[in-house]
Amino acid sequence: MKVLVPVKRVIDYNIKPRVKADGTGVETAGVKMSMNPFDEIAVEEAVRLKEKGVVTEIVAISIGEPKAQDTLRTAMAMGADRSILVETDAVTEPLAVAKVLKALVEKEKPDLVILGKQAIDDDMNATGQMLAGLLGWPQGTFASKVEITDGKAMVTREIDGGLQTVALTLPAIVTADLRLNEPRYASLPNIMKARKKPMEKITPAEVDVDMTPRLSIVSVAEPTGRKAGIKVDSAAELVAKLRNEAKVI
Structure with a gap:
C-alpha cells in the first residue's frame, strides 16, 4: 500500500508574521520557515500506518521554490x-x-493521500477537497482518527456537533486535524539517512499544469490593537459602562 503525503513550506508557527511595508503581503525574507504543522501530522500518521504494517511506501510531495527541499x-x-x-x-x-x-x-x-487540513499561511482549507473532487475519490476531512481495514479507511471526523465516523473505500483522501496525533521529532541519525533518500525534481510544465495565480491580493494589514482593559469598583459601574460606553446591553 502506497501513501502520498503533500507537505508545504510555511513561516514557522512560533514566528509572529510581519506585514510588508508596502502592504502587498507577509514578509518572508530572513524569516524562519518550516513544515506546515498540519502536514507534519499527516506525515506522522503515514509513518504510524507503516509501522503497523499497513503501508509499505510513503512518498512526500512539495510544490514550491527550491528551498522546499x-x-x-x-x-x-x-x-x-x-x-x-x-x-x-x-x-x-x-x-x-x-x-x-x-x-x-x-x-x-497510491491507495491513500494524507495531507494537512489547511496551511497556516493562507488558511485556505481547500486543497484536499479539490483533489478529491478532481479525482472523484471519497474524502475524510478534519480527521482525528484513521484506521485501515479490509480495503477501507475508517475516519473519525471532528464536526461542530462532536465526532462523525465515515467509511471510505480506498483509494481515498484524508485531511489531518490537530488531534490526529503528536508528530515525532526527527532524530539526528534519521536526518543523516534522509540525505541519501531519493528526491525527484520536476516542474509544473512536466505534468501540464498552469500555475498562474487566479487570485490577487488587494492589500494586507495588521489587525488593530486592542485597547487596554480597566478595573471597575462595583457591579453598578460595570453595568453602566457596558450600557453607555460599550453599548452591548
Missing part, C-alpha cells in the same frame, strides 16, 4: 521513503496545487 528532507527524516519536489516560483493556490497532485496521483497510483 528542506521540508521534504524533514519529511523523509520522519519516515517518508522518497520525495518529489515540483519546483515553481509562482504563488501556490489550492486549485493549481490540487491539479499538480492529481497528475502525480495518476502517475504514482
Whole structure:
C-alpha cells in the first residue's frame, strides 16, 4: 500500500508574521520557515500506518521554490521513503496545487493521500477537497482518527456537533486535524539517512499544469490593537459602562 503525503513550506508557527511595508503581503525574507504543522501530522500518521504494517511506501510531495527541499528532507527524516519536489516560483493556490497532485496521483497510483487540513499561511482549507473532487475519490476531512481495514479507511471526523465516523473505500483522501496525533521529532541519525533518500525534481510544465495565480491580493494589514482593559469598583459601574460606553446591553 502506497501513501502520498503533500507537505508545504510555511513561516514557522512560533514566528509572529510581519506585514510588508508596502502592504502587498507577509514578509518572508530572513524569516524562519518550516513544515506546515498540519502536514507534519499527516506525515506522522503515514509513518504510524507503516509501522503497523499497513503501508509499505510513503512518498512526500512539495510544490514550491527550491528551498522546499528542506521540508521534504524533514519529511523523509520522519519516515517518508522518497520525495518529489515540483519546483515553481509562482504563488501556490489550492486549485493549481490540487491539479499538480492529481497528475502525480495518476502517475504514482497510491491507495491513500494524507495531507494537512489547511496551511497556516493562507488558511485556505481547500486543497484536499479539490483533489478529491478532481479525482472523484471519497474524502475524510478534519480527521482525528484513521484506521485501515479490509480495503477501507475508517475516519473519525471532528464536526461542530462532536465526532462523525465515515467509511471510505480506498483509494481515498484524508485531511489531518490537530488531534490526529503528536508528530515525532526527527532524530539526528534519521536526518543523516534522509540525505541519501531519493528526491525527484520536476516542474509544473512536466505534468501540464498552469500555475498562474487566479487570485490577487488587494492589500494586507495588521489587525488593530486592542485597547487596554480597566478595573471597575462595583457591579453598578460595570453595568453602566457596558450600557453607555460599550453599548452591548
